[in-house]
Amino acid sequence: MSDLENPTPPPPSEPPQPPSEPPQPPSSSSEEFFSTTTTTTTTSTSLNSSGTPTSSPSTPITWPQDGTLTQEWVQNLMTTFDFASRALPPSDLPTLFPVEVFDSLVLKASKVLHKEPNFVRIEESSGVGKEGCGVVVVGDVHGQLHDVLFLLKEAGLPGDDRVFVFNGDYVDRGAWGLETFLVLLAWKVYLPDRVYLLRGNHESKYCTSVYGFEKEVLTKYGDKGKHVYRKCLMCFEGLPLASVIAGHVYTAHGGLFRSTNVKPQKRAKGKKNRKIILSPDPSTLSLGSLDELLKARRSVLDPPWEGSNLIPGDVLWSDPSMKPGLAPNKERGIGLIWGPDCTEEFFKRFSLKLIIRSHEGPDAREKRPGLGGMDEGYTIDHVTESGKLITLFSAPDYPQFQATDDRYRNKGAYITLEPPDYDSPIFHSFEAVTPRPKANPYYDFEDVIDSDEELDLASMVS
Numbered sequence: 275m276s277d278l279e280n281p282t283p284p285p286p287s288e289p290p291q292p293p294s295e296p297p298q299p300p301s302s303s304s305e306e307f308f309s310t311t312t313t314t315t316t317t318s319t320s321l322n323s324s325g326t327p328t329s330s331p332s333t334p335i336t337w338p339q340d341g342t343l344t345q346e347w348v349q350n351l352m353t354t355f356d357f358a359s360r361a362l363p364p365s366d367l368p369t370l371f372p373v374e375v376f377d378s379l380v381l382k383a384s385k386v387l388h389k390e391p392n393f394v395r396i397e398e399s400s401g402v403g404k405e406g407c408g409v410v411v412v413g414d415v416h417g418q419l420h421d422v423l424f425l426l427k428e429a430g431l432p433g434d435d436r437v438f439v440f441n442g443d444y445v446d447r448g449a450w451g452l453e454t455f456l457v458l459l460a461w462k463v464y465l466p467d468r469v470y471l472l473r474g475n476h477e478s479k480y481c482t483s484v485y486g487f488e489k490e491v492l493t494k495y496g497d498k499g500k501h502v503y504r505k506c507l508m509c510f511e512g513l514p515l516a517s518v519i520a521g522h523v524y525t526a527h528g529g530l531f532r533s534t535n536v537k538p539q540k541r542a543k544g545k546k547n548r549k550i551i552l553s554p555d556p557s558t559l560s561l562g563s564l565d566e567l568l569k570a571r572r573s574v575l576d577p578p579w580e581g582s583n584l585i586p587g588d589v590l591w592s593d594p595s596m597k598p599g600l601a602p603n604k605e606r607g608i609g610l611i612w613g614p615d616c617t618e619e620f621f622k623r624f625s626l627k628l629i630i631r632s633h634e635g636p637d638a639r640e641k642r643p644g645l646g647g648m649d650e651g652y653t654i655d656h657v658t659e660s661g662k663l664i665t666l667f668s669a670p671d672y673p674q675f676q677a678t679d680d681r682y683r684n685k686g687a688y689i690t691l692e693p694p695d696y697d698s699p700i701f702h703s704f705e706a707v708t709p710r711p712k713a714n715p716y717y718d719f720e721d722v723i724d725s726d727e728e729l730d731l732a733s734m735v736s
């Protein structure tokens with residue numbers, strides 16, 4: 275594990291400074307943000323039922339006395355973070371969101387998340403199957419708070435008639451990973467059977483130490499930063515890996531995974547029937563089952579991925595390919611690539627019709643000839659006899675920090691699925707919120723490679 279404490283990429287040079295422009299008052303857009311909902315959070319003196327001031331976004335957030343979150347509380351949190359991102363230096367965040375409130379929220383969320391199985395079946399108990407109850411699926415958001423707030427406003431907030439499944443990669447690269455993650459945790463705590471947060475490969479110690487989230491948290495929470503970062507990592511451990519919506523739609527950040535029920539080629543003396551393969555042999559690769567996924571150990575966030583952690587590593591890091599078969603993912607140095615034949619096999623074995631995965635933005639897709647670009651925020655990668663495989667990416671104008679003016683200018687997208695079958699995806703592409711508030715990066719984006727494709731994770735696994 276010591277390699278993970280000291281990742282190989284060079285340390286970022288300068289600590290981020292507060293935005294150089296003077297703080298702006300909250301824009302009218304932030305005040306109007308949720309004006310279409312039935313509750314209002316902008317009156318100056320009202321208290322909600324929990325006694326929480328829901329007024330000015332410059333009022334510090336407090337934890338409800340009875341520990342029960344309300345929609346007003348969650349919406350107030352969104353408004354407050356939006357305000358803080360525009361008006362305050364990052365290190366002032368604790369004045370509006372004190373570390374004690376952070377502790378309460380993360381503790382409660384972690385308890386809820388740890389109870390969920392590795393793959394969550396989203397069905398009747400979430401209202402799925404009920405007339406009028408749609409499902410919204412969201413791909414990578416990477417700390418782009420304002421785009422997430424826009425998406426929630428446009429798609430409609432989670433509730434009785436709307437279930438949300440987020441496909442991971444909440445943090446890193448963008449400047450507001452912490453606020454983004456906390457908003458999603460608040461929704462999870464408020465509506466645990468209407469909001470599902472799956473893990474992405476960036477919800478790990480390794481990625482967050484290279485792509486900015488760790489430094490973001492240390493900058494924002496100062497001497498409490500290490501504590502806040504550690505609690506976030508513990509919470510990441512609880513995030514489930516995949517979901518099956520309405521029995522037919524599989525979602526996961528990377529995608530498919532290998533079977534670990536392969537007999538070892540060499541059996542160590544005295545150890546019978548070991549099921550662990552320490553160095554996977556490509557010739558023995560076969561697709562894993564949902565039952566194996568259910569039994570995998572997901573509590574380890576980082577490489578080395580082997581034995582009981584092979585499956586989580588695959589689910590979070592793998593990519594589809596146009597070439598048939600299942601093979602090690604040499605581009606990324608971890609996980610697998612799988613072809614349309616594997617997609618079809620997975621559909622047939624588990625009666626599925628749709629796979630929605632994420633994990634590849636415009637930078638990654640630029641290097642993948644044969645696969646579509648991410649200009650619209652999604653691609654349909656495999657069309658097989660039984661269904662389709664889709665890549666969904668929900669961070670528009672990504673990455674936030676780029677070394678040249680020649681940006682990808684990609685749209686983000688989310689998918690809605692409607693009853694009764696939930697297997698005909700409706701795509702919604704959207705542009706980035708402009709102007710994006712000024713912020714400084716928390717990683718050395720000019721030196722860190724464009725995408726996490728070529729990270730030499732394999733060397734860390736040795």
Ligand SMILES: [Mn+2]
Binds near residue numbers: 414443474527634
């Ligand atoms: Mn990813």
